[in-house]
Amino acid sequence: xxxxxxxxxxxxxxxxxxxxxxxxxxxxxxxxxxxxxxxxxxxxxxxxxxxxxxxxxxxxxxxxxxxxxxxxxxxxxxxxxxxxxxxxxxxxxxxxxxxxxxxxxxxxxxxxxxxxxxxxxxxxxxxxxxxxxxxxxxxxxxxxxxxxxxxxxxxxxxxxxxxxxxxxxxxxxxxxxxxxxxxxxxxxxxxxxxxxxxxxxxxxxxxxxxxxxxxxxxxxxxxxxxxxxxxxxxxxxxxxxxxxxxxxxxxxxxxxxxxxxxxxxxxxxxxxxxxxxxxxxxxxxxxxxxxxxxxxxxxxxxxxxxxxxxxxxxxxxxxxxxxxxxxxxxxxxxxxxxxxxxxxxxxxxxxxxxxxxxxxxxxxxxxxxxxxxxxxxxxxxxxxxxxxxxxxxxxxxxxxxxxxxxxxxxxxxxxxxxxxxxxxxxxxxxxxxxxxxxxxxxxxxxxxxxxxxxxxxxxxxxxxxxxxxxxxxxxxxxxxxxxxxxxxxxxxxxxxxxxxxxxxxxxxxxxxxxxxxxxxxxxxxxxxxxxxxxxxxxxxxxxxxxxxxxxxxxxxxxxxxxxxxxxxxxxxxxxxxxxxxxxxxxxxxxxxxxxxxxxxxxxxxxxxxxxxxxxxxxxxxxxxxxxxxxxxxxxxxxxxxxxxxxxxxxxxxxxxxxxxxxxxxxxxxxxxxxxxxxxxxxxxxxxxxxxxxxxxxxxxxxxxxxxxxxxxxxxxxxxxxxxxxxxxxxxxxxxxxxxxxxxxxxxxxxxxxxxxxxxxxxxxxxxxxxxxxxxxxxxxxxxxxxxxxxxxxxxxxxxxxxxxxxxxxxxxxxxxxxxxxxxxxxxxxxxxx
Numbered sequence: 001x002x003x004x005x006x007x008x009x010x011x012x013x014x015x016x017x018x019x020x021x022x023x024x025x026x027x028x029x030x031x032x033x034x035x036x037x038x039x040x041x042x043x044x045x046x047x048x049x050x051x052x053x054x055x056x057x058x059x060x061x062x063x064x065x066x067x068x069x070x071x072x073x074x075x076x077x078x079x080x081x082x083x084x085x086x087x088x089x090x091x092x093x094x095x096x097x098x099x100x101x102x103x104x105x106x107x108x109x110x111x112x113x114x115x116x117x118x119x120x121x122x123x124x125x126x127x128x129x130x131x132x133x134x135x136x137x138x139x140x141x142x143x144x145x146x147x148x149x150x151x152x153x154x155x156x157x158x159x160x161x162x163x164x165x166x167x168x169x170x171x172x173x174x175x176x177x178x179x180x181x182x183x184x185x186x187x188x189x190x191x192x193x194x195x196x197x198x199x200x201x202x203x204x205x206x207x208x209x210x211x212x213x214x215x216x217x218x219x220x221x222x223x224x225x226x227x228x229x230x231x232x233x234x235x236x237x238x239x240x241x242x243x244x245x246x247x248x249x250x251x252x253x254x255x256x257x258x259x260x261x262x263x264x265x266x267x268x269x270x271x272x273x274x275x276x277x278x279x280x281x282x283x284x285x286x287x288x289x290x291x292x293x294x295x296x297x298x299x300x301x302x303x304x305x306x307x308x309x310x311x312x313x314x315x316x317x318x319x320x321x322x323x324x325x326x327x328x329x330x331x332x333x334x335x336x337x338x339x340x341x342x343x344x345x346x347x348x349x350x351x352x353x354x355x356x357x358x359x360x361x362x363x364x365x366x367x368x369x370x371x372x373x374x375x376x377x378x379x380x381x382x383x384x385x386x387x388x389x390x391x392x393x394x395x396x397x398x399x400x401x402x403x404x405x406x407x408x409x410x411x412x413x414x415x416x417x418x419x420x421x422x423x424x425x426x427x428x429x430x431x432x433x434x435x436x437x438x439x440x441x442x443x444x445x446x447x448x449x450x451x452x453x454x455x456x457x458x459x460x461x462x463x464x465x466x467x468x469x470x471x472x473x474x475x476x477x478x479x480x481x482x483x484x485x486x487x488x489x490x491x492x493x494x495x496x497x498x499x500x501x502x503x504x505x506x507x508x509x510x511x512x513x514x515x516x517x518x519x520x521x522x523x524x525x526x527x528x529x530x531x532x533x534x535x536x537x538x539x540x541x542x543x544x545x546x547x548x549x550x551x552x553x554x555x556x557x558x559x560x561x562x563x564x565x566x567x568x569x570x571x572x573x574x575x576x577x578x579x580x581x582x583x584x585x586x587x588x589x590x591x592x593x594x595x596x597x598x599x600x601x602x603x604x605x606x607x608x609x610x611x612x613x614x615x616x617x618x619x620x621x622x623x624x625x626x627x628x629x630x631x632x633x634x635x636x637x638x639x640x641x642x643x644x645x646x647x648x649x650x651x652x653x654x655x656x657x658x659x660x661x662x663x664x665x666x667x668x669x670x671x672x673x674x675x676x677x678x679x680x681x682x683x684x685x686x687x688x689x690x691x692x693x694x695x696x697x698x699x700x701x702x703x704x705x706x707x708x709x710x711x712x713x714x715x716x717x718x719x720x721x722x723x724x725x726x727x728x729x730x731x732x733x734x735x736x737x738x739x740x741x742x743x744x745x746x747x748x749x750x751x752x753x754x755x756x757x758x759x760x761x762x763x764x765x766x767x768x769x770x771x772x773x774x775x776x777x778x779x780x781x782x783x784x785x786x787x788x789x790x791x792x793x794x795x796x797x798x799x800x801x802x803x804x805x806x807x808x809x810x811x812x813x814x815x816x817x818x819x820x821x822x823x824x825x826x827x828x829x830x831x832x833x
Contacts, residue, residue: 371536536800
């Protein structure tokens with residue numbers, strides 16, 4: 001294998017026909033201004049080509065399920081290894097997907113509880129002991145005379161398959177009935193099961209009526225049932241109620257039985273283990289397909305959010321059931337398992353299982369996720385957290401000779417935690433792997449072996465490699481904008497921005513949601529506030545889950561669920577509150593920046609007022625791709641056509657009628673300054689800003705998009721292709737369009753996501769402009785350049801998870817730097833020196 005990845009003629013998106021040699025088995029950072037082509041080079045070109053080659057190496061049969069992968073616009077790439085991309089995407093929206101299931105830790109825990117779990121009675125909490133045959137018979141004898149019973153033996157429990165051989169064998173044994181998936185079936189009939197569904201098959205051993213003289217027949221039936229299973233199911237036919245009798249586990253006082261333990265017994269995705277009330281989801285009124293906001297979720301009252309039946313939750317190790325163990329943080333779970341005191345038998349059985357679990361927990365600690373819990377819903381994770389979980393999985397895979405491509409893995413990480421992430425990346429590199437990271441974080445850039453700086457600008461002004469080399473070489477390269485910021489030749493400057501005096505305060509008392517420790521917090525008004533702290537310290541819980549809904553309910557009577565707190569005062573001093581997060585601005589390709597900002601209304605109005613439009617009677621709706629008339633009739637304005645492939649994923653192709661232009665030929669004949677409506681939607685914000693300079697309503701919106709660093713995105717770009725940071729800045733620009741009241745509270749969650757140093761300065765200028773008008777801005781942030789230009793800091797900690805939730809320090813940046821308790825202050829002091 002050659003020493004370099006050699007790229008010739010890369011022209012994907014805005015890349016300018018670049019040639020590049022990237023050394024293999026190195027830690028490489030690709031950086032540059034937003035929209036300069038970083039992700040295009042790393043993901044859309046290098047990774048996409050590696051993935052395409054892998055798919056082409058598969059058999060024709062396998063490729064039909066994966067579909068054809070389009071070749072990136074590049075002349076050639078040599079020296080590519082098998083590629084894995086770890087992107088900023090939430091992995092699953094299913095409420096059944098947790099960190100434990102995602103990392104396979106929960107699967108190992110299920111095996112651990114099956115092998116060494118100690119059963120306790122869920123009624124009296126006494127240890128459960130095994131039953132012998134006589135005890136089982138005594139249980140039956142206690143039933144009232146005349147009770148009709150069926151004695152069943154489960155031969156299959158909640159497993160997929162046809163089981164035709166098993167059913168035939170039972171018929172040859174002389175059995176004529178079986179209860180299959182709760183329904184009585186005649187074994188002499190043809191029984192065909194769905195092999196892809198889970199089935200429970202219980203053979204009917206005998207049917208009896210309790211009366212004198214039945215002793216011998218009863219004993220024979222129980223012994224016969226025990227031939228096929230260690231469990232006997234006693235079905236009371238009148239009530240259709242089951243009593244489970246087990247040779248292995250029964251409470252001596254209550255007579256409660258626990259069935260034979262299997263890993264499925266601890267699965268909340270199986271009928272054997274799932275709580276019957278919430279069906280294993282853990283929350284009330286939530287289905288598998290719901291997209292319910294996290295704040296609106298209410299724990300199931302039967303299982304208390306632990307997802308399992310009471311029988312499964314009665315099995316314990318070290319005093320904890322599997323649900324309680326899953327509620328521990330990553331660090332606490334690791335400490336619990338390593339400190340377990342086991343007898344010789346259990347230690348021999350459990351040593352390998354515990355090693356697998358603790359190694360995975362250790363990898364998650366290495367990437368700064370020790371504050372998360374195993375039962376945390378995957379869809380509640382930030383993009384950075386989800387990406388680092390996948391990175392931790394790769395740490396445990398021990399692969400070598402692989403090319404890893406990561407997109408801003410430092411998102412959401414405090415500078416202290418970033419060091420752990422860097423150590424994890426270096427560990428992967430040292431196994432003879434190549435790491436390519438798209439990143440803006442200064443610490444990550446400085447820790448890399450090679451920096452590729454893209455630029456010099458965004459969109460059409462980007463797409464060039466302005467510099468390549470070690471961090472030291474980049475800092476000395478005059479062509480590198482990033483190098484100038486790293487060497488401090490260029491710095492973010494906002495003269496006269498800070499030092500404002502609060503105009504009032506909002507006071508919240510007794511905040512105790514999640515890990516918050518009954519804290520009181522004063523929010524100064526009319527200033528720029530940064531809420532800081534190590535990852536998992538409680539920042540989002542305090543601001544997004546508690547403060548924001550409480551203020552909304554106070555001034556707008558919104559009806560949001562508020563995080564637990566005792567009270568809030570001072571909200572009458574503001575009349576509007578806006579939370580600008582990173583959630584998608586639209587779920588379909590029909591939503592785009594021009595429609596989201598309201599700009600498209602003015603563009604359509606402009607086109608409808610042209611002489612040609614008036615002559616033909618065209619109105620505004622003619623230039624909409626969402627209504628009939630002007631849009632392409634075949635694709636209905638989508639620009640693409642979807643083909644249902646039944647058991648395969650739907651296929652999408654460019655509409656062959658309009659060529660992806662979304663409008664019909666008559667509409668596209670109408671032109672303004674030589675461009676039709678499709679040409680306008682294909683423009684970048686920067687191009688459109690110049691094109692529409694005379695049109696004030698359009699120009700104003702375009703200028704705001706440029707101010708928030710989105711000059712490179714296209715007006716008609718599908719909302720589904722925007723990153724979380726881009727979606728957030730688009731939201732911010734839309735709010736800036738509205739008239740400021742001077743009494744508005746803006747809340748921004750990590751707005752520097754995806755921003756280069758030069759873009760951060762633009763963002764800060766916007767924030768300070770809002771504050772100068774009398775508004776209040778609260779930013780949850782780790783970026784030290786943002787923090788140092790704030791008026792006031794609220795620092796949480798001292799750690800994440802259970803060890804967080806306290807206010808460590810409050811005050812100006814200068815006061816925080818002098819506070820020995822503040823980890824943020826320590827890093828801020830280093831940045832200011």
